Structures are given as C-alpha cells and as structure tokens.
Amino acid sequence: MWAALAAIGKDPSTGGYHRGGWTPTERTATHWFQDQCAARNLTLESDGLGNLIAWWGPSGQPGVVTGSHLDSVIEGGAFDGPLGVVSALAAVDLLRREGFTPSVPIGVGAFVEEEGSRFGMPCLGSRVAAGVLPAEKALGLKDRSGVTLAQALEAAGTDPAGVGPSAFLDRMGTFIELHVEQGRGLTAPVGVASSIWPHGRYRFTFSGEANHAGTTLMEDRHDPMLTYAMTALAANKQARLAGARATFGRLSVEPNGTNAVPSRVTAWLDARAADDATLNSLLAAITKQATERAERDGTTLTVTPESVSPIVDFPADLRDRLVGVLNGAPVLPTGAGHDAGVFSAAGIPTAMLFVRNPTGISHSPAEYAEEDDCLAGVEALAAVLRDLAK
Amino acid sequence: MWAALAAIGKDPSTGGYHRGGWTPTERTATHWFQDQCAARNLTLESDGLGNLIAWWGPSGQPGVVTGSHLDSVIEGGAFDGPLGVVSALAAVDLLRREGFTPSVPIGVGAFVEEEGSRFGMPCLGSRVAAGVLPAEKALGLKDRSGVTLAQALEAAGTDPAGVGPSAFLDRMGTFIELHVEQGRGLTAPVGVASSIWPHGRYRFTFSGEANHAGTTLMEDRHDPMLTYAMTALAANKQARLAGARATFGRLSVEPNGTNAVPSRVTAWLDARAADDATLNSLLAAITKQATERAERDGTTLTVTPESVSPIVDFPADLRDRLVGVLNGAPVLPTGAGHDAGVFSAAGIPTAMLFVRNPTGISHSPAEYAEEDDCLAGVEALAAVLRDLAK
Numbered sequence: 001m002w003a004a005l006a007a008i009g010k011d012p013s014t015g016g017y018h019r020g021g022w023t024p025t026e027r028t029a030t031h032w033f034q035d036q037c038a039a040r041n042l043t044l045e046s047d048g049l050g051n052l053i054a055w056w057g058p059s060g061q062p063g064v065v066t067g068s069h070l071d072s073v074i075e076g077g078a079f080d081g082p083l084g085v086v087s088a089l090a091a092v093d094l095l096r097r098e099g100f101t102p103s104v105p106i107g108v109g110a111f112v113e114e115e116g117s118r119f120g121m122p123c124l125g126s127r128v129a130a131g132v133l134p135a136e137k138a139l140g141l142k143d144r145s146g147v148t149l150a151q152a153l154e155a156a157g158t159d160p161a162g163v164g165p166s167a168f169l170d171r172m173g174t175f176i177e178l179h180v181e182q183g184r185g186l187t188a189p190v191g192v193a194s195s196i197w198p199h200g201r202y203r204f205t206f207s208g209e210a211n212h213a214g215t216t217l218m219e220d221r222h223d224p225m226l227t228y229a230m231t232a233l234a235a236n237k238q239a240r241l242a243g244a245r246a247t248f249g250r251l252s253v254e255p256n257g258t259n260a261v262p263s264r265v266t267a268w269l270d271a272r273a274a275d276d277a278t279l280n281s282l283l284a285a286i287t288k289q290a291t292e293r294a295e296r297d298g299t300t301l302t303v304t305p306e307s308v309s310p311i312v313d314f315p316a317d318l319r320d321r322l323v324g325v326l327n328g329a330p331v332l333p334t335g336a337g338h339d340a341g342v343f344s345a346a347g348i349p350t351a352m353l354f355v356r357n358p359t360g361i362s363h364s365p366a367e368y369a370e371e372d373d374c375l376a377g378v379e380a381l382a383a384v385l386r387d388l389a390k
Numbered sequence: 391m392w393a394a395l396a397a398i399g400k401d402p403s404t405g406g407y408h409r410g411g412w413t414p415t416e417r418t419a420t421h422w423f424q425d426q427c428a429a430r431n432l433t434l435e436s437d438g439l440g441n442l443i444a445w446w447g448p449s450g451q452p453g454v455v456t457g458s459h460l461d462s463v464i465e466g467g468a469f470d471g472p473l474g475v476v477s478a479l480a481a482v483d484l485l486r487r488e489g490f491t492p493s494v495p496i497g498v499g500a501f502v503e504e505e506g507s508r509f510g511m512p513c514l515g516s517r518v519a520a521g522v523l524p525a526e527k528a529l530g531l532k533d534r535s536g537v538t539l540a541q542a543l544e545a546a547g548t549d550p551a552g553v554g555p556s557a558f559l560d561r562m563g564t565f566i567e568l569h570v571e572q573g574r575g576l577t578a579p580v581g582v583a584s585s586i587w588p589h590g591r592y593r594f595t596f597s598g599e600a601n602h603a604g605t606t607l608m609e610d611r612h613d614p615m616l617t618y619a620m621t622a623l624a625a626n627k628q629a630r631l632a633g634a635r636a637t638f639g640r641l642s643v644e645p646n647g648t649n650a651v652p653s654r655v656t657a658w659l660d661a662r663a664a665d666d667a668t669l670n671s672l673l674a675a676i677t678k679q680a681t682e683r684a685e686r687d688g689t690t691l692t693v694t695p696e697s698v699s700p701i702v703d704f705p706a707d708l709r710d711r712l713v714g715v716l717n718g719a720p721v722l723p724t725g726a727g728h729d730a731g732v733f734s735a736a737g738i739p740t741a742m743l744f745v746r747n748p749t750g751i752s753h754s755p756a757e758y759a760e761e762d763d764c765l766a767g768v769e770a771l772a773a774v775l776r777d778l779a780k
Contacts, residue, residue: 016600016645075600075645075653117647182605199604201648210406210465210754213637213660214589214725215572218630220750225638226626229619236616240608247603248615250648251641255406255465257507258591258640258658259727260753263465268648270603335604360610363650364600 001086004032006078015365016075020143021113021124022050022152029070029082033110036089042108048162049138049153051125053107056092057389062173063105064388066091066381069114069125069339076115077367079180083355083374085110087178091382102389104173111339118143118152121307122201126339130346131165139163169346174318174388177340178353178381180369181332184360189376191330192322193352196312196341197245198279202269203306204231204248204290208299210255210263221261222298225253228265231290231301235269238285244273245335246282268306272335276310312341318351325387326380336362353380391476394422396468405755406465410533411503411514412440412542419460419472423500426479432498438552439528439543441515443497443562446482447779452563453495454778456481456771459504459515459729466505467757469570473745473764475500477568481772492779494563501729508533508542511697512591516729520736521555529553559736564708564778567730568743568771570759571722574750579766581720582712583742586702586731587635588669592659593696594621594638594680598689600645600653611651612688615643618655621680621691625659628675634663635725636672658696662725666700702731708741715777716770726752743770 009017009025019026033052037044042054053065068084088108095102112125119141127133139150139160150160181191206224232248239246250268269286273279287303294301323329332354344350355369355377399407399415409416423442427434432444443455458474478498485492502515509531517523529540529550540550571581596614622638629636640658659676663669677693684691713719722744734740745759745767 073645073650074647075650080602115647115649120648122649182602183607184610197604209751209756211750212470212572212726212752212754213639214587214635214662214727215752216635216750217573218626218635220574223626223637225622229622232615232619233623236608236613245604245606245608247613247649247651249603249643249650249652250646251643253639253641255463256640257464257505257753258510259505259512259637259660260463260465260639261637262639263754270649272604336602337604360601360606361599362602362605363647364602364653366599 001036001089005029005082005086008032009072014075017072017078018074019070019072020118021071022156023118026071027156030110033070033085037108040092045168047129047166047168048164049112049125049128050158051111051129051166053109053168056106057102058105061104062171063107064174064176064385065107065109065172066176066178066385067109068177068179069111071113071115071117073115073117073363075365076363077365079367079369080362081114083180083369084178087378087381090378091385094378094382095386100386104389105171106385106389114339119149122337123339123342126342128163129166129169130342132342132346135163172343172348175340175343175348175350176353176381176384177338178355178377179338180362180367181354181357182334182336182362185332186330186354186356188330189356189373190326190380191332191354192319192326193314193334193354194319194331195314195333196337197272197274197333197335198276198309198311199272199337200279200283200308201306202271202283203304204267204269205302206265206299208263208297211261213259213261216261223261224265224299225262227290227294227297227299227301228267230293231286234289235286238282242273242278242282244271244278244282246271246286309337309341312344314344314351315349318349322351322384325383353377391426391479395419395472395476398422399462404465407462407468408464409460409462410508411461412546413508416461417546420500423460423475427498430482435558437519437556437558438554439502439515439518440548441501441519441556443499443558445495445497447492447495449495451494452561453497454564454566454775455497455499455562456566456568456775457499458567458569459501461503461505461507463505463507463753465755466753467755469757469759470752471504473570473759474568477768477771480768481775484768484772485776490776494779495561496775496779504729509539512727513729513732516732518553519556519559520732522732522736525553562733562738565730565733565738565740566743566771566774567728568745568767569728570752570757571744571747572724572726572752575722576720576744576746578720579746579763580716580770581722581744582709582716583704583724583744584709584721585704585723586727587662587664587723587725588666588699588701589662589727590669590673590698591696592661592673593694594657594659595692596655596684596689598653598687601651603649603651606651613651614655614689615652617680617684617687617689617691618657620683621676624679625676628672632663632668632672634661634668634672636661636676699727699731702734704734704741705739708739712741712774715773743767
C-alpha cells in the first residue's frame, strides 16, 4: 500500500507532496482508497462532501471508526495523513488474518481537506461532517485562484446541495486516529495523545502606500513590509517567551514589484500554545507590538481570525484504556490539529495514537518514520480495535 | 491623447495600471501610438524587439529623438512613461502649428518594457537596442509564469531571430526624455536632470528547512522568514544612514502554507545611492547583517545581482544648453532608472526634462502631475527640439 501511495502527488524534483483537496492528485489518492476498500469487501459510505468510511462487520449500530486523511500541505511529507489510513487498512487485514470477529462495526475513514492547504480551513471535512462548519459557509470558501469549494465540488462531479452534517456521525461510537508524531516528543515507537493544543490562524493585513523604490525618500514612506518584518520577529520572540509556537509561513505582497514600495502585505499567523489563555495572551502581545510599529511606519494593521480551535482534552477514560492495552505506552500532547480534535469536540469519544518521528520534521519532504515503528503502530491500532470491538 | 490612453490597462477597482511588456494592455497602448504616428504622417520605424521611432523631417542623417515608454509597473500610475510619449507627440504638433521646419530629423520614440515589470530587467528595450544586453540573454529571460521573452515575442507575432542592436541607433544624434518627476525634489513646473543614481537589483535567497508550524519547537527551527525579516529592517536602517534607498518590494515564499515553517524565502532588494561607492557599501552592510543573522537562524543566504547600473552623469554641455533654453530651469538628480540612462551610457548625447510631481508619489495609482505643469513640459520640450533641430 505504501509503495502505491508513494508516487501520488509527489514532486520529483523535491520529493514533496502536493495533494490539496479536490485536486487531481488528491482525487487519485482517494480513488486508490476506494479501490482498496472494494478489494477488501468493505462497505463504502460517502457523505455529501466526500468524507469516506468503509465498514466491516455488523451494520446498523454504532461502531469504532479509525482513519485519517489523504490530502497534504503544499510540499508536504509522505506520512502526515496517509500513515493513519494505511495503518487502519493494515490493522483490519491483521485482525481478519487472525480470525477476529468484531461485535460492533469497524470503520476505516478518510476525511477530506484536513490540512486546509487549498481552502484555508483546516479539518474542513470533519468540521462539515460534525456540523461545526455550516455548509453554506464551507461552500463559499475560496482557494488562491478564487475557485469556491462549491465550484471545486461541481468540477469533481459532486452536487454541492448534498453538503452538510454526515449521516454516519451517529454510527461513530468511538473514533481512533493514528498519526505520525510531528515533534520530537515521543521516544517510544508508539504513544497516546493527551490533548491538542489550542490553535489559531489569523490574517494580518498591513496597509501602506505604494511608491517608487528609487525616488521616494526613506523618511516619506509608509512601507507595510517594514511593519510586517518587525511583526514576524516579534511573533518569534513572543512565542519563545511563552513556550508556545508562532509562525508566519504564508505571505502575499501587493503589487509585489521589485521597484515599488508595497501598498499591502498580507501575512498569516499560525499560533498555538498549551492552553487557551496562553494562546490569547500570545496573540495580544504580537498584535500590540505590530500596532505600535504600524504607528511608527504610518501604516495600518487589521487582524482577522480565520479559524481558532480551543484546546481539546481527549477523554481520560478512553485514553487510559488505550494505555492499558498498549502496556503503558507514553502519553503526550500535540501542537498539531487533527480531525480527531474536531470529532472529540463534537462529543464523540476519541483517542489518538502517535508513531515516533525520529527527527521531529513534519510538513516537509524530509518527514519520516522508521518502518519498524510504523509496523508497531499497526500492531497497536489492531490491539486497540480488538479491545474496543470485542 | 491623454483621455484615449487613460483607460488602457487600468484596473477599475484600484485605478492602477497594469501594462507589462507584450501583454494585451501594453500592446493596445502600442497600437494606439502607431495610430497616432500614422495620423501625423510620421515615418514609423521598428527594430526587431519592437522599439519604435516615428520620424519627422529630413531622413538619412542623425537627428534628435525624444520619447519614453508605454509599459507600467504592476499597479502603476498614469504618468510614468506615457507623459513622455504624449508630450513628444504634442511638441511635434506645436512645432508644426507654428510652421517650424526641422533641419535634422526629429524622432518620437516608444521603448518596450522599460519598467522590467514582466521580465525582471529594467530598460529591457533600450538595453537591447543599445547592444548592452545581448539578444540571446534577453530572449531567455522568463516572466513569473515561466514564459520566455522569445515565447512572448512569438505569441505577439514577432520573430525572435530579428532581436538585436537597433539599426536606428546611428541616427539618434541626441536623445531627450521627458518624464514625470518621481520624488518631491522639483518645485518648479519643469527641471533638467543632472544624473541618474546608480541602481542595483539583487536577489536574496534565504534557505532553511520546511517544518510543521505547530509541533516544531521554536528552538529547533531553521526559519528563513526570520532571516529575511531582519534583513528587510536592516536594509531600511542602512539606507537611512547612507542617505540612500533600499526596498524589499517583491517576495516569493515556499511552500507559502499557513501551517508550514518556510523552506525558502526569495526577496528582491532594490538599492540606489548618489554614487557607486555608496551603493556598494550599502549592499555590503545589508549583506553582512543578513549573513550574521542567517548564522544565528541556521539558514543560508545567497545574493545574486540581477542588474546593476552605474551612475549616469548626463553630459554637462547638453544639460547647460537645455537650462539656457529654459531660462535657468532647476537641475536635479533622480533615483529612478530611465531609457535615457541606457542611451547616455551607450555614448549618445542625452538629457532629461522632469515635470513637477506635487506629492512625489510614483509607481502607484496616486501618481499625479498638474495639467498646467504637463503643458509647461510640452512647451519646454518643444523649445528644446526647436533649439536642437534648428
């Protein structure tokens, strides 16, 4: 399975993956998943947005769903998402080989546009499925080319009128997501999640005055690039002070000409912290420094939250049950958002398994996990499913 | 003429002009110019790249050429370029109305891609015409979509094989360019140029390591955005200290995802100073600070000069002659590059006239000159042509 997925959406020059939601590469990966489910005689169910669950075992009652996503960030790695989907299928294979008969349905899920790399909304699929994001708001989201989600769905042959909360949510009795760890916090092959840090995406719009780069005195400028530059450095410093994370990884400059002082710099802040209060004070500190600098530069700043997710504490009883099944596997929080966080916040008992990442590198072509650790992840997931569906 | 040009390439939402070389809007403006020349029975001559000179008066001998360009920066103003072309045609009209008979040819020129906003090379047309930029190097230049100049020419129906130094260069006995002033240095309606500041465009490539914005400890990052941000602030400070100009107005970020630490930031520095030594020491100071910061960030920096133009001192005898004709018009340098600088460096006796810019704003939709000052510019240009072609 890993070899088949490896080529889909891979940039041969960099080794990075490009699988934005409803792009040809992501659709190819999804079709591969559908084929895998068909080959296993799993009963494939799709909601109106294209989130998929393939069922094994008895039907018509709540069961245990496991899975992850197949889309990637821009220039992402091979493991983030696909490892959870492949491990779910492999765990089903393992349980079947040993003759296990589930007493409740086991579902293998693949949820669309988890990274938000195309429409800017992380966990888009699970948010719509869980009813957290209204269909009309989701359908109006635009990609960088101005294509709306509604248009992208139509282009993919999907009727936007069917988008809404998923009928299969009632049958997600438990949700388990296996995922590659994305930091260096896990030293054992497999661990269990305690919580997901609160996470915000904020659009910083710095506005100034376009002007000629050669003739305009430095003193006469209202250059939003300077305000932005100072804000990027301030965000880094404030995050270090708070033991948190702040990143400006996406920028748009207007008019973006070499010989023109910019009129506008739009920059997206990704900020995360161990708790909601720390996240709020981090954002406040960055905004304060940016606003003060804007006054000095004669520029203006508006800050627009694009998505803010509060802390997710996974339920302790389910977590402790997993730790018991896995003979005392380590428990750790994560700074990364996941569909598991959305489903947990929607009230579905949810847990996560992490597979060790030796370098901690993620969202990069260099993202990596050892094969032995991946196989240990499949064994662990099978053990959890065996316990929950016994 | 001004009313006819006003609509071509104008973004109705911002009022800014978009006329990149060989784009439909720039071609429309060029066709307008060709029609204007035909209506005046001027003899239109084109070189292989599409630089145009329309001749009036005797032929076969060196003459006086005046003119400017019709392309714009991205989101530019109405005056930068077109004012010089329109004023040249209007000056010819004025001289004809008064029955003036030139003793040498008078040429009205329009030179392509002066701003370099499409292919990144300022004064592309005049550099090729003057033989400063070899045809094979010019034809290989790419726009932001990867289209080469050769491909753009073919798409416009021009054979790239004809590109090279212009045959009409031998007949440019003198070149006079009228241009809107682009700073606030001119308080009279019309002035005369002393020099063009040396000007460099340098590509700064900051390379680091892509990573997950949520899970990667701040201490573990190699974030090129931070190195860039500090460099942008350093460039501003060093330019102020040197009485020079330094601008980062164009950026490209990879992968440019909200939740990814960037792997690479490419930024273009536009730097200008009153003399070559100051420009060199400005670049050295910025590069030094950037390199030191890169070491701290664990990133790397390469600096590639894309175009560097040394100072242009316009010949004093021609300049003094213009000042005499214009009854002691003020003399001032400019920080902006012009085709006049290329032709002057190529050995053609060259001068420039500036029309007052009340706000100093340029390369912006807000660029402006008073109608009375523009008319004074036409009168001044006619007086200069009358003197040089008498």
